[in-house]
Amino acid sequence: MQNFKAPERDTLFVTHELLDIQSHYEKLGFEDASEDLVRAIYTEAGKFAENILAPINASGDQEGCKFDDGVVTTPTGFKEAYAQYVEGGWPSMAHPVEFNGQGLPYSLATSLAEWFSGANHSWAMYPGLSQGCMETLKSHGTKEQQDMFLNKLIDGIWTGTMCLTESHCGSDLGMLKCKAEPNDDGTFALTGTKIFISAGEHDLSENIVHIVLARLPDAPKGTKGISLFIVPKYNLDENGEPGERNTVKCGSIEHKMGIKGSATCVINFDGAKGYLIGEPNRGLNCMFTFMNIARIGTGVEGLSACEAAFQGALAYAQDRVQFRSMTGVKNPEGPADPIIVHPDVRRMLLTQKSLAEGNRALANYCMKLVDITSYGKDEAEMKLADAKLALLTPIVKAFLTETAQEATSYGMQVYGGHGYIAEWGMEQLARDTRICTMYEGTTGIQAIDLLARKIMGSNGELLNVFTNEIKEYCAQIRETKQFNAWTNAIDSHVDEWLQITGDIGTSAANNPNELGAASVDYLMYSGYITVGYFWLKMAVVAQQKLDAGTTEVDFYEAKIHTAKFYFDRMLTRTRSLVSAMQSGSDNLMKMDAQLFKVG
């Protein structure tokens, strides 16, 4: 099995060379986050990912989580790795100093989260869910609630969850039934069953803090009657330490395709003591804060799988010999040539590589936008970042996870039959990342969020804000002759994007199903253009470095070759997506539901 290597060099390229993250940090007041410090943190994070997390990835998959009467045991080594994670101070990195955090930016922690997830998706979900819980407490908790729960979560001694889904409602939270009845002391008694609760029960931490969506007795129906509660596994004693067990218990864990080291729990609340967080009936609004961050996090999981699959496939393609190159022997000493000489193997590798690197640029760009919305000082700039983030969040979530399916599938395909065998690790990547297009809102949900809620909901304004950035960039580099063809490709794609958006808006005015009918193709189309924009920018930066006489000629030349591949073979996928979008909704909706039959 290929050992996972943290993509340190490429992350530095994206953050420091493409996105100029240093001046961004300085501007936001993160003077401490100097390039030296960032590099030092990268080194430590790389060691943690490669030496601690990666070695327990395959064994964690084989062993899985164990369930026994409410008690969940994580795979061998998970608990020890988590203890090292806490000891290393990783949970607190991007939290404010006032809550015992280290006061470093969100973007730094999240670009490293890619590596942790790439090394071990299952393990990385435990701290990942905790971050969501912390964000909610930070944004919506009272001072008292923060004092009770937040410091321990930031220390990592406790972990957190987000309890949304019930068996009859996933996407459509308006139907949820879990109820919260007021106790005399101002707390609430929660009753109901939640499913699909990642990290809902485990043996990594002393306490688990559940953030739970439930209904108050007098709540209106639908999404406007949902409130948010904090429900700890152990109630706190007078010293704020875990005391007696709350009446919340794991009923079972799911048997899943992948992420088997991550406990996916049924959680039963039986009059469990909870604390209302935020205002009554406004729970879903509070959740949106967290959900946007979680969606970027899920996109990053997809990105991490692209990277890991590329690494695995490349190692095999360089090592495995089979047939001779069609243009003559390349490896005369061996019985055959390494399969990287074959064009179709190259096509698969470059698909993975161009997705991993292009998606990394887009993901880190969004992390930078999150920084601005969280720590910014200039209101206009914050508003602009917020607008771009609103547009790009569903794209990052869905595009990065959908393309991860292709990249991990190619990971197996490059190995031939060996890709299907557990010991090579490639099939685990495909199984683990398969969840990413489903949880945190399916691709279909993201696509409707993008096209209906964000773009049509803003009368196209959110799209204009981002396409203006692209158009400005294209205008700015138009004189760089070397990149004329790619600049024109992006420029004309943006024109087409705006045109198609207008056309869909027009037809949707008469028939709202036109939005749903175009939505997923529209999202993927938007994704290919957006990542194409970043590939153009990366090629320009790489050429500047080459022109300036870099010592890393291979690295930058590879960037330009990969950009060429992307423009020739990935961006052109928009052609079929346009045809599909423009075909309208009749080909989906005219067929009566009763005509769908099996047999």
Place this chain on the structure above:
Amino acid sequence: MQNFKAPERDTLFVTHELLDIQSHYEKLGFEDASEDLVRAIYTEAGKFAENILAPINASGDQEGCKFDDGVVTTPTGFKEAYAQYVEGGWPSMAHPVEFNGQGLPYSLATSLAEWFSGANHSWAMYPGLSQGCMETLKSHGTKEQQDMFLNKLIDGIWTGTMCLTESHCGSDLGMLKCKAEPNDDGTFALTGTKIFISAGEHDLSENIVHIVLARLPDAPKGTKGISLFIVPKYNLDENGEPGERNTVKCGSIEHKMGIKGSATCVINFDGAKGYLIGEPNRGLNCMFTFMNIARIGTGVEGLSACEAAFQGALAYAQDRVQFRSMTGVKNPEGPADPIIVHPDVRRMLLTQKSLAEGNRALANYCMKLVDITSYGKDEAEMKLADAKLALLTPIVKAFLTETAQEATSYGMQVYGGHGYIAEWGMEQLARDTRICTMYEGTTGIQAIDLLARKIMGSNGELLNVFTNEIKEYCAQIRETKQFNAWTNAIDSHVDEWLQITGDIGTSAANNPNELGAASVDYLMYSGYITVGYFWLKMAVVAQQKLDAGTTEVDFYEAKIHTAKFYFDRMLTRTRSLVSAMQSGSDNLMKMDAQLFKVG
């Protein structure tokens, strides 16, 4: 979990209404295969698939095969199901009466193989591999070898395997090392290790007949020095019954992503007694007979997964309620509408449906061609069928298995998070069918076979033979105004297909890498056109039935709706494939191998 339903009605549509299989059978002398008999066999096969195989599919996956010191135990129920299969006479259906067979056509048995595989992919592999072994013995065995082995295989009392792959050679069989040394009695002693041997060891049958590729001592290097041998698990005693154990033993079984009920074995030959089959050093030629049939069989496995995934997704989409339709409430009694009202869910269902039904038409068309090449009397007709089959075999193998990945992925996606959970059965379908693009020659191998070996190797003749058929059909129905747009779409696609093929030929004359660079996109492009041709034909047949006043209005209207979906949203995928093909090989090959790096 959705119960699998044998697609009896749709198979009848394809075989009897689209392909006029009855007159085909009569012409080939299968007068016994009347429509009544075929329907009776369909009914029995449907029961076997639904009642015997489907119920042990999920349990077989959970349990897997067990290995203990060379002994392989299949999952609970597999052995009993196989006994019923033998008792029902299924193994012998399509074998000549002279070998104890029932003398029915290949196409009949193979269209039913789709159902068995749809019900239980793992189980269906045991008899599937046997068929390959029997074909080899039938075509290349001596009378004595056939007497020794073939009757028992046809009865199903014994099963067979194909032993090709070694750890260092899969696609590139020229490198194989397994050796065969002559014994004094005319037999051979085989020594070496084979891997990935499906059904290589199990508890279903009294004996296992391995067909093994190996090298004679004086054999030339490469593919021209490979011979074919029969190696039984038990040597035969004087009565032709299994006697003492041969020195062939299962070394281990693989831990795989899926098809866990199918034993994938390492087989060690330690001077094992074998019989040369066919001429020395001509083993690979003998294998090709079998491999073409096996490739169609693998395509059919992909088709079966499309069908099963559609069935599962449809059942859930009709049952699961979530949100209201954007055009108004459709299910006022319920808390929400069934998700089949949402356009994007429809898009996924229709993708599955149009692939399952379109691919079924293509697969059965190829089975009909196999019938003609096997049982035909008219030499010109046989030659034509052989040419079409040569062209279509790699398309069936790769297109049907690649599209199965999408269809099974949508099977999960329609379920949202539930799709990831084992109990719904959708994730097993995706895992099981994932092997199909890898075994029996990867998609990349099929694509090179199609473009380089078949099309360029025949100077385009094999392509012309099939495109002529399509052009003639288009000319013939040009006056049916209703289908003008679709006819034109197919007709112009065929022109483009020929044009692009010529262009690739021209550029490949200077640079053979142009073939590999275009190959997989070319194969998928060819597949979309080919299946589009069958969708046009199916729509025409459906309209004829509607015009004639059928009682099955829903069935035929669904066909026309599905055809529309295919033309609007599936055939248009060719647009991006054309862009990719035309982009040439530079974007793949100009980047030095050393520039591929991780980190």
